Amino acid sequence: MSFTRAAEEVGLTPAAVSYQIKEIEDQFGLVLFNRTSRSIRLTPAGAVLFEAATDALDILQRAAGRARRLARGPAHLRLSLGARFATNWLLPRLSRFRTANPGLELTFDITDEVRDFETDDVDVAIRFGAGAYPRLRSERLFDTLVVPICSPRLLEAGPRPETPRDLLQHTLFHADRTSEGIAWPNWRLWMAAAGIEDFDDSRCVAFSDTSHVVQAVIDGGGIGLADLAMIDSDLAQGRLVRLFDIGLGVTQDYTYHLIYPESRSEDPRILALRDWMLGEAGPPISSAL
Numbered sequence: 001m002s003f004t005r006a007a008e009e010v011g012l013t014p015a016a017v018s019y020q021i022k023e024i025e026d027q028f029g030l031v032l033f034n035r036t037s038r039s040i041r042l043t044p045a046g047a048v049l050f051e052a053a054t055d056a057l058d059i060l061q062r063a064a065g066r067a068r069r070l071a072r073g074p075a076h077l078r079l080s081l082g083a084r085f086a087t088n089w090l091l092p093r094l095s096r097f098r099t100a101n102p103g104l105e106l107t108f109d110i111t112d113e114v115r116d117f118e119t120d121d122v123d124v125a126i127r128f129g130a131g132a133y134p135r136l137r138s139e140r141l142f143d144t145l146v147v148p149i150c151s152p153r154l155l156e157a158g159p160r161p162e163t164p165r166d167l168l169q170h171t172l173f174h175a176d177r178t179s180e181g182i183a184w185p186n187w188r189l190w191m192a193a194a195g196i197e198d199f200d201d202s203r204c205v206a207f208s209d210t211s212h213v214v215q216a217v218i219d220g221g222g223i224g225l226a227d228l229a230m231i232d233s234d235l236a237q238g239r240l241v242r243l244f245d246i247g248l249g250v251t252q253d254y255t256y257h258l259i260y261p262e263s264r265s266e267d268p269r270i271l272a273l274r275d276w277m278l279g280e281a282g283p284p285i286s287s288a289l
Helices: 002-009 012-028 044-072 083-100 150-159 162-171 188-194 210-218 232-236 268-281
Strands: 033-035 038-042 078-080 105-112 124-129 135-140 146-148 174-177 204-207 222-228 254-260
Touching: 012 038, 038 044, 078 083, 078 268, 083 105, 083 124, 083 210, 083 232, 083 268, 135 268, 146 150, 146 210, 174 210, 204 210, 210 222, 254 268
Parallel strands: 078 105, 078 124, 174 204, 174 222
Antiparallel strands: 033 038, 124 254, 135 254, 146 222
């Protein structure tokens, strides 16, 4: 990207950019940029200073990250996690965490973006994937098991499906998504696991995220496939009903992980959160195939 275009994107005029460049060159006594009628590009001397400035800004960013963590104090832990995990798994259990750890304040960075533990204001993160992250420690929380669910209203409106083939009379929802090259289980795979080889997926409706599947099911429109660990509170409170014991795993290692830097593996705050989450997650769920 040219300097002129970059300046336009941040709201600077070309004249303002040219003035700032001339000021810098005068201060250093060097020609830092080659100017043409259409662009401004670094000279070899400018490239040297640009690289040094980039390194300096990186050092400042990392120092600022450490300073923010120190300013929060030793009783404060900041957790980065996605909205779906926060809403469906962590927040319903948050009061139990506070009871178990009364001296630890937990705050959240709600995002699915990958965070840099050195520069971003986070101590620990929860991410969905294979758990292979360089220089980071990864704690597997639980298995991912995708199961069929419906709302109580659907069962009240008609007979309960007694066999997997009975599901063919309903609209079927699933998530059409991939992450790190791994595809989410769909109804064709579930029906094959249930022994139904002549499945016609014309009555399936695909959503981009499993949270949309769950909402469609709660609204009473059909039967969906959802991650069992993310709906356990809905099942316990009667908003959803699980159908059949057949469940599909994604892959052996593909699930939610608690992630933190190796350099902070002895941080008592992180260890407290890790031990509590592993206790809440319980033993691994076995897929019934």
